[in-house]
Amino acid sequence: MTSQTPITPTADQIRRAPKVLLHDHLDGGLRPGTIIDIARETGYTQLPETEPDKLGGWFREAADSGSLERYLETFAHTCAVMQTRDALVRVAAECAEDLAEDGVVYAEVRYAPEQHLEAGLSLEEVVEAVNEGFRQGERTARAAGRRIRVGALLTAMRHAARALEIAELANRYRDHGVAGFDIAGAEAGYPPTRHLDAFEYLKRENNHFTIHAGEGFGLPSIWQALQWCGADRLGHGVRIIDDIKVEDDGTVQLGRLAAYVRDKRIPLELCPTSNLQTGAAASYAEHPIGLLRRLHFRATVNTDNRLMSGTSMSREFELLTETFGYTLDDLQWFTVNAMKSAFIPFDERLAMINDVIKPGYAELKSEWLFRQTATTSESAPEGD
Numbered sequence: 001m002t003s004q005t006p007i008t009p010t011a012d013q014i015r016r017a018p019k020v021l022l023h024d025h026l027d028g029g030l031r032p033g034t035i036i037d038i039a040r041e042t043g044y045t046q047l048p049e050t051e052p053d054k055l056g057g058w059f060r061e062a063a064d065s066g067s068l069e070r071y072l073e074t075f076a077h078t079c080a081v082m083q084t085r086d087a088l089v090r091v092a093a094e095c096a097e098d099l100a101e102d103g104v105v106y107a108e109v110r111y112a113p114e115q116h117l118e119a120g121l122s123l124e125e126v127v128e129a130v131n132e133g134f135r136q137g138e139r140t141a142r143a144a145g146r147r148i149r150v151g152a153l154l155t156a157m158r159h160a161a162r163a164l165e166i167a168e169l170a171n172r173y174r175d176h177g178v179a180g181f182d183i184a185g186a187e188a189g190y191p192p193t194r195h196l197d198a199f200e201y202l203k204r205e206n207n208h209f210t211i212h213a214g215e216g217f218g219l220p221s222i223w224q225a226l227q228w229c230g231a232d233r234l235g236h237g238v239r240i241i242d243d244i245k246v247e248d249d250g251t252v253q254l255g256r257l258a259a260y261v262r263d264k265r266i267p268l269e270l271c272p273t274s275n276l277q278t279g280a281a282a283s284y285a286e287h288p289i290g291l292l293r294r295l296h297f298r299a300t301v302n303t304d305n306r307l308m309s310g311t312s313m314s315r316e317f318e319l320l321t322e323t324f325g326y327t328l329d330d331l332q333w334f335t336v337n338a339m340k341s342a343f344i345p346f347d348e349r350l351a352m353i354n355d356v357i358k359p360g361y362a363e364l365k366s367e368w369l370f371r372q373t374a375t376t377s378e379s380a381p382e383g384d
């Protein structure tokens with residue numbers, strides 16, 4: 001192989017690569033300019049900044065506290081401007097457009113309907129407004145030559161007591177834009193088992209759910225989410241690393257829980273930048289994703305909150321590529337892992353993998369061949 005072989009994908013290739021996003025919060029991904037517009041329209045006067053760049057900067061800094069609880073305080077402002085039908089349609093449409101623009105082909109985007117009732121919308125009206133926005137965004141993306149499919153996950157807040165009601169809502173809209181259920185919010189002090197009734201209901205209904213676990217709190221939270229609640233996926237799950245021991249000679253010992261997570265192919269919705277902000281990881285280089293990928297956990301890469309982290313799927317992939325030297329094959333591996341773990345039917349996941357993801361990466365992987373030919377012919381001596 002020559003030095004011209006682009007082993008490391010370029011930023012442009014990463015952006016064009018088909019990407020799959022399983023963990024992204026609708027209320028964590030608004031455009032700063034949209035927040036300002038809606039605040040003006042609806043009379044919300046509590047925004048800390050009124051100029052888009054400054055507001056974006058404020059969110060990133062405020063979320064950079066090292067504590068999940070403080071990180072979550074910033075959502076008061078985004079939720080405040082997501083209380084009307086028009087606002088929800090707009091935010092959801094822009095979310096789908098922004099993801100498509102970034103090369104995301106399939107996304108499950110979550111939000112907590114119970115946080116959008118302040119101006120009198122019902123839970124059903126919230127879900128229908130967001131669904132309409134996603135459909136609108138998909139159409140706009142298509143008109144711009146980009147294909148994306150977006151499903152919703154309905155989140156219940158773990159400190160509240162509406163999980164069963166939200167689980168029922170997720171079930172009612174199951175074939176109408178909602179792919180599954182989640183619980184989120186502060187983790188310490190709010191174990192997932194508080195909401196067992198909701199999870200048991202969903203299991204009886206053969207529905208799907210993920211649980212934020214192993215982010216702000218460690219192994220007991222992961223263990224409960226899997227073995228008591230029956231989660232299909234782990235939101236973050238990054239602290240499974242606490243059950244993995246790397247010996248001085250480099251050999252690795254998995255504890256029982258880590259072995260279960262790996263052997264049962266439990267998807268980990270890892271969100272590197274978010275973890276740095278909440279203190280769940282110290283640096284990109286020390287982020288457990290490096291080891292989890294090497295050990296063949298079902299690891300996926302996600303954004304969590306694009307606004308609070310100033311990130312995108314492409315940016316997360318770029319950061320990982322810079323840190324761990326990942327190639328297009330690694331990025332494809334994360335993407336296929338994510339698609340395998342989506343909450344849509346098996347045949348659709350398979351078609352996405354075989355007809356969209358693999359051809360997309362194959363095309364990108366072939367580019368170096370042509371670039372090298374161009375360089376070779378330019379530098380070939382005349383008459384050779």
Ligand SMILES: O=c1[nH]cnc2c1ncn2[C@@H]1O[C@H](CO)[C@@H](O)[C@H]1O
Pocket residue numbers: 025026027028068072075079110111112115155184185186212215274304305
């Ligand atoms: O990383 C996270 N961990 C736990 N909860 C979160 C995280 N990001 C966002 N939310 C919470 O989920 C709600 C619904 O989208 C948000 O309002 C926020 O409170």
Ligand SMILES: [Zn+2]
Pocket residue numbers: 023025184212235304
């Ligand atoms: Zn999250």
